[in-house]
Structures are given as C-alpha cells and as structure tokens.
Amino acid sequence: MLLDQHLAEVERSHRDGLAAGLDAAGLDRPYELVVAQTDALPAGTSKSLREGFERLRDAGVVAIVGPAVTDNCLLSRVLADRAELPLLNWSGHEQTRSRYSFHYQVGSLEEEPALIVDRLVAQGRTHVALVFDRSEIGASYLRWFERRAQPAGVTVAGRAGISPTTQDTTKEVQELRATGVDTLVYLGLGHSAVAVASALRAGGWQPQVFTNTALMYGHMHPERRPMWEGWVYVDMYADDNLVLRELRERDPQPWQDNPIGICSYDMGRLLGEALRLAPHLNPDGVLEGLQQVKQVPAAAGHGGTTMTFGSWDRAALKGDYLVSRVWRGGRSEQA
Structure with missing residues (x-):
C-alpha cells in the first residue's frame, strides 16, 4: 500500500x-x-x-x-x-x-562525500569508523569520501563492507566499535542502514552517525525514523x-x-x-x-x-x- x-x-x-x-x-x-x-x-x-x-x-x-x-x-x-x-x-x-x-x-555519489567531510571537520570529528555497501553505489561513495577526507585531515580508524541487502551487521558493527572512535560514517543505498541501526542499538553503541542520501528513505518509511534518531544525512530540500x-x-x-x-x-x-x-x-x-x-x-x-x-x-x-x-x-x- x-x-x-x-x-x-x-x-x-x-x-x-x-x-x-x-x-x-x-x-x-x-x-x-x-x-x-x-x-x-x-x-x-x-x-x-x-x-x-x-x-x-x-x-x-x-x-x-x-x-x-x-x-x-x-x-x-x-x-x-x-x-x-x-x-x-x-x-x-x-x-x-x-x-x-x-x-x-x-x-550525488561524487559530491555528497565532500559535504559529509565538511560537516565532520566543522564539528571536529576527524577520527571516524566507516561502513559501506559492497556495490557500485557504496564503492563510488567510498572512493570520493577518501579523496576528500585525506586532504581535510579526516582519518578512518576502521572500515567494513556489507551487502546492500543485509539484515544483520552485528559482526561488522562490533569490529568498528573496537576502534574506540565516537563517530560512524555510513555510505550506501540505504536498505542496509536499517541493519546498521539495529546492530548499534542492540550493542549499546551510540556514535554520532553521518551519512549520505540513504536516509531519504525515512520520508517513505516513517517507522525507520526512530532508529535513525540524531543521524546527520544529505537530503534534497531546504x-x-x-x-x-x-x-x-x-x-x-x-x-x-x-x-x-x-x-x-x-x-x-x-x-x-x-x-x-x-x-x-x-x-x-x-x-x-x-x-x-x-x-x-x-x-x-x-x-x-x-x-x-x-x-x-x-x-x-x-x-x-x-x-x-x-x-x-x-x-x-x-x-
């Protein structure tokens, strides 16, 4: 419906x-x-x-x-x-x-990462963990994020690739939590962002999350909004x-x-x-x-x-x- x-x-x-x-x-x-x-x-x-x-x-x-x-x-x-x-x-x-x-x-797979990096730097969050979809979309986001992050002084403490349709990211989230950072970047289409949010909640880890236009799905699926509470993302309207x-x-x-x-x-x-x-x-x-x-x-x-x-x-x-x-x-x- x-x-x-x-x-x-x-x-x-x-x-x-x-x-x-x-x-x-x-x-x-x-x-x-x-x-x-x-x-x-x-x-x-x-x-x-x-x-x-x-x-x-x-x-x-x-x-x-x-x-x-x-x-x-x-x-x-x-x-x-x-x-x-x-x-x-x-x-x-x-x-x-x-x-x-x-x-x-x-x-924009090419331009959104620049906006994300600029937000990270503005908030002094220059040490991050990163999770990305293993797909053409995720790979492109990752490539452009790295190109922007390095000269801006943003370092990636750990990264994990996940399936764009996965429903369980418990292992990957635990590994990223072990890096000791308090900031997580998600790069992907958005379906797997539900699994990432569920794993964060189940594990009791509450990093500040930054992501791309993946969270525009929250407009179509209101039930997902509580699990993305406080996540900073890229949208298309102002x-x-x-x-x-x-x-x-x-x-x-x-x-x-x-x-x-x-x-x-x-x-x-x-x-x-x-x-x-x-x-x-x-x-x-x-x-x-x-x-x-x-x-x-x-x-x-x-x-x-x-x-x-x-x-x-x-x-x-x-x-x-x-x-x-x-x-x-x-x-x-x-x-």
Whole structure:
C-alpha cells in the first residue's frame, strides 16, 4: 500500500511539474503521460527494467522520465542511446549521463562525500569508523569520501563492507566499535542502514552517525525514523527555497517533507520546458528541446538552485542543491 501511495505521489508530482513547464507558452496538441512500473534493481531484475523500457519505446513515447537508482540508470543509459530516445534519469551517479540520457541528480555519489567531510571537520570529528555497501553505489561513495577526507585531515580508524541487502551487521558493527572512535560514517543505498541501526542499538553503541542520501528513505518509511534518531544525512530540500515555499503555500500537504515529490515536480517541469522548446515533437526534437532548457528555478536544493542543460551538459541541477539535515523526533530538520 505504501509503495502504491509513493508511486501515485511521483506521478502526480510529474504531472504538476509538466503542466507548470508548459504553462509559459502551452502546447498546441494534447499529450499523454504513459506509466510503466517495473520491479527493477536492487530488489528486482535488470530484465524487468529492460522490458519496461521496451514497452514505453514500443508505445511511441517521445521521452522517458526515469528510472531511479544508479544500477538501473546505468543500464537505461545504454538502452536510451541504442533507441535514440531521450531519457531523464534520477540517480546519484554522473556516469548515468550520455547523449540521450539526461541526469537529474537525486543526490550525488561524487559530491555528497565532500559535504559529509565538511560537516565532520566543522564539528571536529576527524577520527571516524566507516561502513559501506559492497556495490557500485557504496564503492563510488567510498572512493570520493577518501579523496576528500585525506586532504581535510579526516582519518578512518576502521572500515567494513556489507551487502546492500543485509539484515544483520552485528559482526561488522562490533569490529568498528573496537576502534574506540565516537563517530560512524555510513555510505550506501540505504536498505542496509536499517541493519546498521539495529546492530548499534542492540550493542549499546551510540556514535554520532553521518551519512549520505540513504536516509531519504525515512520520508517513505516513517517507522525507520526512530532508529535513525540524531543521524546527520544529505537530503534534497531546504527551508529557504522560494519555489518550494510557493508550492507549499498553494497546497501544503503534498510538499511537506516529501523530497521525492519535490524532485518529481522538477523533472516534470524539465520535460514540460523541453516539450515547449522542441522544434518537433519526436525524440530528436525533444532532445534538442532538453538541450535548450536554461536557468529554470528548482524546487529542490537551497534557494537559488536552478536547472540547465546544454549541448554537452546533461546534469540538471546547478548550485547548492545538496542539503544537510538530521532526523530528530521523527522529523527531518535542516542541520
């Protein structure tokens, strides 16, 4: 039921953003938003993702919004280029970009570690333990964390790799606790963060935890928030964003503490702008339209974040789009 509700929110937000993008000049013909739901990675399969893409392609769509999760987006990048069909993926990996695959950054494997390290240094926490997913996502986070940490003077006393779908990290947490540090960094997709939190609680260890956008899952799964109490993480929305404030004033409920809806609105807005700017309403025309999108105010990120594409630019968000937040008392607060 929760998944169905989440998908409904994503679709509604896409539609709202699409309408907003077209409002500037309108479209001289009707349009249809076609939805293909798949059980893709990590819980599903790449075969399911491929079949979903092919259903949309065969339906004659002129562009695709989705999928999410880096592993899926790396595959859909290849599919989009083969089909010469514009795709706007939402993931955290810059390698998901290509000629036909545009990237709306829901987090950033390359940039989030810098924000985490800066927060650590600001709080004087320069000696840490680290746990990470053994996956493409976890490995990328780890690589970029180490590149930022060393020159900043942050040392890693111990590290442990875990399965991204594990339900038990007791052994790894015990080993990291033995390092004697009071700060833990988690880097991963987020499913294993539940197991890490459970092991911390069961073992009575209460380090200050810093992590990436993994804890955005707390918005979808309220029952997880108590176990992540006090964890500092990276999110996609900020209290000083005027576009988001306007959306909340217009209709508070859908946009309150809902970063996925906020990002979905932005992606709909991008597609609407591209359709409006497209010289022809076919895949190549939409490709050209996407490349002409410039300086569109984003609902995500800190105030002043904008969305721009170009001939060789496939990264949507420009500016200070990553936001430090903390789960406290069941609510996400700006840190």
